[in-house]
Amino acid sequence: MNPSSKDARIFNAVLFAALVLLFLPTWLWLGEAWLSDPYYSHGPLVVGIALYFAWARRNALLAAPAPSNLGWALLGGALAAHVWATLWRAYYLSALMLPLALGGLLVTLYGWRTARQFWFPLVFLLLMIPLPIAERLGPALEGWTATSATWVAQVIGVAARNDGAQVYLPNSTFTVGIPCGGLRSAVAIITLATLLAYIFQGAVWARLLIFFAAIPIALAANTLRIALLFAVAQMWGAQAAMDYFHDWSSPVLFATAFVLILLLAKVLRVADVRWEVVLPQ
Secondary structure: OOOOOHHHHHHHHHHHHHHHHHOHHHHHHHHHHHHHOHHHOOHHHHHHHHHHHHHHOHHHHHOOOOOOOHHHHHHHHHHHHHHHHHHOOOHHHHHHHHHHHHHHHHHHHHOHHHHHOOHHHHHHHHHHOOOOOHHHHHHHHHHHHHHHHHHHHHHOOOOOEEEOOEEEEOOEEEEOOHHHOOHHHHHHHHHHHHHHHHHEOOOHHHHHHHHHOHHHHHHHHHHHHHHHHHHHHHHHOHHHHHHHHHHHHHHHHHHHHHHHHHHHHHHHOOOOEOHHHHOOO
């Protein structure tokens, strides 16, 4: 069978579909996690973006393939780890094996040169996976966010003080819980920064700096959001702060983080878009 023939392409597509179906229990777990875990509600969007970038490079699969047997090692190792993780219900480990398995099949069928062109959608898929980090980082971020937001609130004239995650105002008391600790926004903003760092044009070190700056930008934006909530509570009461400002502050947080990332890209001179990686080839 000619590897570039229509029949071969259909056969290879069936192989990829079968590989994806082998991870069906993991996909079901991911779907449930995306619906129930607010930290990863952006998971379907990650999958959609990864599929788009893979589709945009589909013409690379028409080139003369140079299959590599090393791909079998990647594929076999990923599938073995997937089976082990599924048996132990460690589905997040199984999900981590999915991009590796897809990459192994690409190398097996088409070779390293072709597979390299799909590295970004494969790596980007990792951002869809709910990792067990909230339980470990959440408590630490609670106290840090409460302390830093209280300090910012004091700077802007709010009579706030905190004791751990408890923040006291003259007319109200707040508890900065895990959902307000900044981890949820950090996960989403890291996803955004990863996408922007890839499509921006410029030095690799500068684009990496944008990626690594996502966490401090997310935490800074979240700290400002919580501090402003304290200011609203002092002026109009806790109910107004929670019923009105709290729900509308999340879009403001993401807009602020997005603007900060763009400003950093401007300073680093990497704000131009690499249309050759965005548009279909």
